[in-house]
Amino acid sequence: MSFLLPDFTNEGNSEIQELRATVLHLERQLELCSNAEAYLPAVQQRAEQTMSVLRHTEQRYRALFDSNVIGIIEINHEKLLDANQSFLTMTGQLREAVLGGKLRWREMTPSKYSRMDEQAHEMALQHGSFPPFEKEFYRADGTALPVWVGGILLKPPPDWTCMAFVLDLSERKALEEQSRSAQKLKTLGLLSGVIAHDFNNLLTTIIGNASLSLDKLGPENPAYERIEEVLRAGQLASELTDQLVNYSSKPHRVTHNLEMSKLVREIGELLELPLSRKIQLVWSLAPGLPPVHGDTYLIQQIVMNLVINASDSLNKQDGIIRIVTHCRDYSTGELEAMTSSSAPLPAGTYVAVEVQDTGCGMSEEVKAKIFDPLFTTKTRGRGLGLASALGIVRSHCGAIDVRTQLGQGTTFVILFPACFESGTELATPVAASGESRGQGTVLVVDDEPGVRRLAEATLS
DSSP: OOOOOOOOSOTTOHHHHHHHHHHHHHHHHHHHHHHHHHHHHHHHHHHHHHHHHHHHHHHHHHHHHTSOSSEEEEEOSSSEEEEOHHHHHHHTOOHHHHHTTOOOTTTTSOGGGHHHHHHHHHHHHHHSEEEEEEEEEEOTTSOEEEEEEEEEEEEOSSSOEEEEEEEEOHHHHHHHHHHHHHHHHHHHHHHHHHHHHHHHHHHHHHHHHHHHHHHHSOTTSHHHHHHHHHHHHHHHHHHHHHHHHHHSSSOOOOEEEEOHHHHHHHTHHHHHTTSOTTEEEEEEEOSSOOOEEEEHHHHHHHHHHHHHHHHHHHTTSSEEEEEEEEEEEEOHHHHHTSEEOSSOOOSEEEEEEEEEEOSOOOOHHHHTTTTSTTOOSSTTOOSOHHHHHHHHHHHTTOEEEEEEOTTSOEEEEEEEEBOOSOOOOOOOOOOOSSOOOOOOOOOOOOSOHHHHHHHHHHHO
């Protein structure tokens, strides 16, 4: 569109010049409007595409936030602005507390991690993100939750906000603790084998010479009782050495097919000897149990150890110790909940020996340590009894379960896999056909001089 202006002869008239400029400006504006109408559909299409991308981005963000694969929180300088269900579950917090602005992330963090948090925030402000680091959050119940935390900056200062990704490390920490415990058990098992070998040589000399001395001394000799004490002490030390050997994961065993009720009953008199008269020993042994493939001596040692521990828990007070045997099928979940070998035990039929007492029981703190080597609550304990029992049970592919409550007594349940296949029966000693005499030289080989001298004296 254009306008025809009259041809004024007075070109120097300023009003006419202003009018001409205004008309030209209007012409340019009208031309731009015409062009804009032509581009309007393209602009609208571009806007719709942009909105579609924004909606898709928002959907992906919400899908990530609500996926609960990992904990996600949004924070500002003082509180949690939002949190997904995964974070709420691992910390035990309620969504209402987040939406109400009641969760202060500084209050949820132990003070020893304050400096690490500050460094992470400074890095996020400078670089837009901070790498993952290990810290802890307080759960709603006050316990500490180990986590990995990494994040990005969403909004710059002054009103900055960050999104943090939180990974629960509880399970990994538990596995690391199990690994450390297993390594400690392995190391102590190897150490016990070395100690037992050297100690056995010394004990052989002590016990052997004491026995020979008693043979030559009569009871009327003043030294007789003292040598008897030496012999008894040596025998007790020998039992301690056996515990050190059995603590190892692979003790030397002579295995047979055993009937558990009969096996436990055979040591009944030995079990009653160390008990106070105030303690009642009750038997509940199931007949006809399937056999267990194991070492007679080692299994009896476990039962005796548990009975002695039960007696100590009664502290010379009136009480009952009950020994129970039974057999049933156990699921994988039940076996995993017990203290067993590092390898998972298969579900199946297991023969159980239970030692129950009405004693003082144990706290959860003590219960968590009872299988640790050298841990004991007894004034004269050595802390090897239950550690040795655990080693024996593991070597028999079994499991241990401990049920206790402070002041309510304790029950130890020991499981051995039932053996339904035919196996080797108990060995029967072969009687000598007759007396044999002869002449010759006996060769004694041993790396310990004291043992060689003892062997020479005994054989002579």
